[in-house]
Amino acid sequence: MTALDFSTTLGNAWFPAPIFTASGCASSGRELAQFFDLNSIGGVVTKSVMSKQRHGRPTPRMAETPSGMLNSIGLQGPGIDAFIAKDIPYLLEQKARIIVSIAGETVEEYATLARKLRGISGISALEVNISCPNVENRGLVFACDPDASRRVIDGVRRTIGGELPIIAKLSPDVTDLVHIARGVVDAGADAVALINTVLGMVINIQTLRPHLGGKTGGLSGPAIRPIAVRAIYQVHAALPKLPILGMGGVACGRDALELIAAGASAVSVGTASFGNPTALPTIQNELMELLIAKGFSSLRDAIGYAHRPEETDDN
Ligand code: SIN
Numbered sequence: 001m002t003a004l005d006f007s008t009t010l011g012n013a014w015f016p017a018p019i020f021t022a023s024g025c026a027s028s029g030r031e032l033a034q035f036f037d038l039n040s041i042g043g044v045v046t047k048s049v050m051s052k053q054r055h056g057r058p059t060p061r062m063a064e065t066p067s068g069m070l071n072s073i074g075l076q077g078p079g080i081d082a083f084i085a086k087d088i089p090y091l092l093e094q095k096a097r098i099i100v101s102i103a104g105e106t107v108e109e110y111a112t113l114a115r116k117l118r119g120i121s122g123i124s125a126l127e128v129n130i131s132c133p134n135v136e137n138r139g140l141v142f143a144c145d146p147d148a149s150r151r152v153i154d155g156v157r158r159t160i161g162g163e164l165p166i167i168a169k170l171s172p173d174v175t176d177l178v179h180i181a182r183g184v185v186d187a188g189a190d191a192v193a194l195i196n197t198v199l200g201m202v203i204n205i206q207t208l209r210p211h212l213g214g215k216t217g218g219l220s221g222p223a224i225r226p227i228a229v230r231a232i233y234q235v236h237a238a239l240p241k242l243p244i245l246g247m248g249g250v251a252c253g254r255d256a257l258e259l260i261a262a263g264a265s266a267v268s269v270g271t272a273s274f275g276n277p278t279a280l281p282t283i284q285n286e287l288m289e290l291l292i293a294k295g296f297s298s299l300r301d302a303i304g305y306a307h308r309p310e311e312t313d314d315n
Contacts, residue, residue, distance in 0.1 A: 004291055005298035008042065008265050010243045011165025011190030013124040015042040015097055015266060018299055019256065019284040022247050022270030023048055023101040023127055023169070023193075024073065028087040033094060035277040041284060042266055043097035045245075046087060048129040050102075051109050051116075053079040057134060058213030063202045068221030068249070069271060070200050072214035074134045075103050080116050092122045099167065101127035105140060107148075107155045114159040126164055127245075128156055128189070131171035131196035133218045143171040143196070146180050150187040157188030167245055169193035172224075172231050178238040191243040193268070194231045198224050221271040225249030229262045236263025236304050251279070253286025260287075260299070261306040 008018045021029060023045040029038045038044055056076030063070040077083070080102075091098045100123055104110040110128060117123060130152050131143035142148040153168055160166075168184040170177065172195040181192050197218025204211040228248025235244060246264025250256050251272040259267050267287075272279040296302050 017042040018266040020268045022268035025270030036281045038094040038096035045099040048101040048103035049083045068223035070217035072212040072217035099125045103129040111155040111159045114156045127167045129169040133199045146183045150183040153184045153187035165190040167191040193245040222249040232262040256287045263304040
């Protein structure tokens with residue numbers, strides 16, 4: 001039995017452990033459930049779902065890069081009705097804590113999605129993905145525009161009322177991330193998810209043309225971890241009470257602790273689970289052992305630790 005309180009919160013949602021799937025990397029958890037109990041991790045963040053079924057971008061949709069990968073999926077998914085009919089019951093059966101991620105092309109589409117999810121019991125929180133880089137044009141990346149970000153979150157908040165926590169998923173590809181974060185909080189977000197993938201590109205050296213069917217893609221994996229740490233640190237410094245679901249290249253317990261010390265209240269693991277389907281429980285155990293070894297009695301005490309003034313030696 002451990003002396004560590006490993007629980008965490010995002011808004012008014014409580015989780016017994018801080019390691020979550022990352023949206024888009026585990027769909028609704030069926031594949032990972034062959035390897036571990038979905039109830040044993042903090043929560044399952046589902047693939048961002050849109051109002052209609054969507055086939056996504058042309059292939060190829062993935063490219064390996066040094067210490068990372070690019071994806072250009074383009075929000076492929078079954079649409080909200082099929083998701084509600086099949087995926088929510090499955091996750092409830094697994095006793096998983098569910099964070100539903102939604103994505104839209106308009107402010108109204110986000111509100112429609114929120115309306116369909118409102119009142120479904122067993123959902124812990126809503127991740128509002130306003131930062132998918134794999135869209136037709138940069139104008140659709142709401143999170144790159146403070147005004148558009150606010151309008152989406154405001155529409156979702158008005159639709160779902162005050163109960164369900166909203167986690168706004170933001171992009172690191174902006175000049176002033178803190179400004180965007182403040183805007184979504186003012187509009188009703190209870191937490192932010194940092195960071196979505198970083199816009200990137202690979203040229204195929206045989207054809208001398210873009211490798212990905214969608215030309216650009218989102219970079220994930222260890223290559224982006226320092227960007228995630230910087231983003232989390234900046235937002236926590238400016239808004240220390242705002243819970244952050246951190247993500248970006250976490251592959252072991254030490255990486256997770258880095259994000260937590262920067263200011264994350266919970267950590268999503270995505271790319272690492274493609275190479276190792278048991279990465280999530282392994283990282284969760286490593287994190288717990290590390291916290292105990294460092295003398296913490298609760299995860300909460302480690303959140304934002306990097307912001308504390310250094311103790312000076314008076315002798
Ligand atoms: C995608 O489906 O293209 C990825 C989603 C995202 O990065 O938000």
